[in-house]
Amino acid sequence: MPRIVIVGGGYAGFYTALKLEKHLSRGEAEVVVIDPLPYMTYQPFLPEVAAGQIEPRHSVVSLRRHLSKTRVITAKVTGVNHAARTVTVEPEVGESYELEYDHVVVTAGSVSRTFPIPGVADNAIGMKSIEEAVAVRDRLIDNFHRAANLPAGPERDRLLTVVVVGGGFAGIETFAELRALASALLKDYPQLTIDDTHFHLIEAMGRIMPEVSLETSKWVLKNLAQRAATVHLDTQLTSAVDGVIELSTGESFESDLIIWTAGVMANPVVRFTDLPVEERGRLRARADLRVVTEAGEIVEGAWTAGDVSAVPDLTGGGVGGFCVPNAQHAVRQGKRLAKNLVAVLRGEEPKDYVHKNLGAVAGLGLGYGVFQSGKIAIKGFPAWVAHRGYHGLAIPMWERKIRVVNGWLWNLLLGRDNVTLAAREQPQQYFQEFASRPKA
Structure with missing residues (x-):
């Protein structure tokens, strides 16, 4: 066989x-x-x-x-x-x-495709695996915990500054979703306001999301600006050593969460x-x-x-x-x-693969999205519904579809679950802290 x-x-x-x-x-x-x-x-x-x-x-x-x-x-x-x-x-x-x-x-x-930019390999995280996505979520939520106990100043600003490098679909969706998460977290932290959070997306080209029309990409930029998120176009990351972000424009600031999605x-x-x-x-x-x-x-x-x-x-x-x-x-x-x-x-002839792109759909946080197919563009809430509908059906296997859609429904009724489990990275720490050891 x-x-x-x-x-x-x-x-x-x-x-x-x-x-x-x-x-x-x-x-x-x-x-x-x-x-x-x-x-x-x-x-x-x-x-x-x-x-x-x-x-x-x-x-x-x-x-x-x-x-x-x-x-x-x-x-x-x-x-x-x-x-x-x-x-x-x-x-x-x-x-x-x-x-x-x-x-x-x-x-x-x-x-992930990276470039030899100082500090990126040591301080950034990608968005290609489930482990990376969970780590990003836990880091952002934990940073809110820490920042809430600090007075206004550089240390708190660093914890509440998020940087995403890359303005393609992956970068924009990650950037917008994290902005939405941060905005949702603010209600649990009366010590913090939206002005205390700083979101920066860095894109080397003169536009974002080349998969959609220029008009649609401009709408996304406007939407992000209204949500207190800054997009740096025609800008390159030149250094990220020790979390200090240096841009080709000369601008510099510190960040505790750097996400690389640039290709x-x-x-x-x-x-x-x-x-x-x-x-x-x-x-x-x-x-x-x-x-x-x-x-x-x-x-x-x-x-x-x-x-x-x-x-x-x-x-x-x-x-x-x-x-x-x-x-x-x-x-x-x-x-x-x-x-x-x-x-x-079976001794038969294979056929060529031919598939015309059906279009592009992106989620930009709860209630926001864009859809582009040819010259047809949909923005805002209808596009967000289309995004969830498409991907809810596209994920393979019916048991996965049911779990995902069921989770969305529960979130709609109960709100998003903002509990972090970052302590799982060191699961024995709590046990070892109190465990009895032989006397020397």
Whole structure:
């Protein structure tokens, strides 16, 4: 029985495995998914997780629960030797080992793309994982606890200053949701006012959210300004050493929460393969999602999809002729890849992946949103409803949909849950403080 190894359990990997389970006949092939995490993260929900609007566990999908016919290995892949048809698996406990395969599907996704700006690596946090979103939420709420006990001054200003770097969808949604969380927290802290909080978004380009029209992006800027949030356009972060923010405009201030959302890059795992990689570090791919050499020759038994791949955009709408790295493409590529792989196993011809962008929708905090599809733009509350409706349906598996929507309804009735659990980072501290120890 041929073995299909899927490297990465994100959008593309999860949907590839899910649809392989549907389309493969019993005993036709063995499917193995390898990922360091036991779940797929629905990344569009990360800003709402950071803002306390969604329970963190509800925005992830368990691989083992929902891929019942697939062998799930929770480990890292540290190498792919396609010439020998093996992947090197490195579990958290135990020795590394080689796993043979007949077909490999590389869907390792992307990681945050950063630049060598002083202080960023040591002081900033990304917004690519559920753990990061929860940490951001806890940090902001805990900073309110601390600031409420301090007199007005630099130390309190530092605790109540939030900086987001990057004005794309991820950055703007994170920025707006955290602004909404901070505004909601003020009612619990009569010592603080909205003027004590400082929100700064730094964008190197002259506009935000290039996925929407210029008019829509200007509306977002106006909306954020009305909510006491500052956007710095045509501005670069030059230093963040010790939390001291220095901008290319000469402005400087301190922040205890710096969030980096300025772009993504292909997962570096592709560097440890013998598969062909293009200049941006992505695997070369045909439109049918098979890996190809620079000369366009098919690499038999190798497939790829999602952010880690350079898939031609046959609609002509992609940047540089390739599909942009977003969830729309990753999900649909995963589904097409599964069908194509099954077709090849059965001696049939695979079909090209073609998908025209349906538009863009973003949530900007409770009651605010934008939607853009072609020349059609919706702003404000209707767009926020569309955002929640779309993503409530788009998150995979009905049990996840029900949990998320149920959480939204409870928040509507009871208000957002603003309790922080930052102490979980040191769970033994309370026990150890009072535990008896042998006398010396």
